[in-house]
Amino acid sequence: MRKAGHSFSRRVKEELARRFPEKECCARAELAAIIHTTGSLHFQASRRQMLTVESEYVFLLRKVFRLLKDFQVRTEAYIKETERLGGRRRYSLYLRGEEQVKKVLVACGIMTRRFELEGGINPSLVRNSCCRTAFLRGVFLGRGSITDPQKKDYHLEIITENEEFAHGLVYLMDLCGFKAGLSVNRRKDFLVVYLKDAEAIGRFLSFVQAYTAYLHWEEMRIIKGMREEVNRQVNCETANLEKTLRAAREQVEILSAFAGKAGLNSLPEKLREAAFLRLENPDASLRELGRMAVPPVSKSTMNYRMRRVLKIAKNFTGEKEIFPSKGNRNNG
Numbered sequence: 001m002r003k004a005g006h007s008f009s010r011r012v013k014e015e016l017a018r019r020f021p022e023k024e025c026c027a028r029a030e031l032a033a034i035i036h037t038t039g040s041l042h043f044q045a046s047r048r049q050m051l052t053v054e055s056e057y058v059f060l061l062r063k064v065f066r067l068l069k070d071f072q073v074r075t076e077a078y079i080k081e082t083e084r085l086g087g088r089r090r091y092s093l094y095l096r097g098e099e100q101v102k103k104v105l106v107a108c109g110i111m112t113r114r115f116e117l118e119g120g121i122n123p124s125l126v127r128n129s130c131c132r133t134a135f136l137r138g139v140f141l142g143r144g145s146i147t148d149p150q151k152k153d154y155h156l157e158i159i160t161e162n163e164e165f166a167h168g169l170v171y172l173m174d175l176c177g178f179k180a181g182l183s184v185n186r187r188k189d190f191l192v193v194y195l196k197d198a199e200a201i202g203r204f205l206s207f208v209q210a211y212t213a214y215l216h217w218e219e220m221r222i223i224k225g226m227r228e229e230v231n232r233q234v235n236c237e238t239a240n241l242e243k244t245l246r247a248a249r250e251q252v253e254i255l256s257a258f259a260g261k262a263g264l265n266s267l268p269e270k271l272r273e274a275a276f277l278r279l280e281n282p283d284a285s286l287r288e289l290g291r292m293a294v295p296p297v298s299k300s301t302m303n304y305r306m307r308r309v310l311k312i313a314k315n316f317t318g319e320k321e322i323f324p325s326k327g328n329r330n331n332g
């Protein structure tokens, strides 16, 4: 179901949020990716750690909630609408209880067993290829966005403030067959991992199992491609027509100059007819002139006659300019 006013990004995420990994290893990878990209650690007044996951999409937080439940963490988790940024609602999921928070973070490979935070992607999370799908899905859900396929430029990106994570992500995407670019935004406060190629973006959608979005993406790509092809053909036909008209105008000029100086009667009969037809029908194609001839002739025959008469006319006018006295010799 398409909802009006919802961006393509949101639709992709809604679809991804509905997809739950079957294997425990994948659930862990996906949860880790979402926490990596949207989570933060806070200390409460009691100096006890609290994990917060923030998003403008409440459906994403519901997914985190369910993934945590599968983790058998006895959570004190709850979701709350926190603030509105430029009219947009934001939601937060809080996970209280230091033991619980540490259990989740260690299991997700975000915290070492000595409770130090890790910046990059823990290799154990993405060792299995099934988990790579889940991890990239989580990353896209957390901080990814994609342009509407109807727009002119194709673009998919994932943003992060963490340089180590960004490099890890580029490496992981490479392992999965995606050549991602990496850039820093203008204010240099976050990094952008991106794909620009329409075909690769389509593959990415299919890879993270956003199949409905993938089909829509490919469909729009094909329609756009066909539209471009039609435009190209129309442009090509217009160019050909212009070329024909330009050539005809040139012929008229040469022939009328010749007619003024030597007269068309000096020409052999078939060539004289060709010259007359051209002068009387300056916009007609050679095929059309051929049909007007008596008896009618093919386009190639008319083309042959036109080239001969133009050659005579050009020679005559050309020679006249250089050797005026010899001009009459061309009449014979």
Ligand SMILES: [Zn+2]
Residues within 6 Å of the ligand: 023, 024, 025, 026, 027, 128, 129, 130, 131, 132
């Ligand atoms: Zn897995």
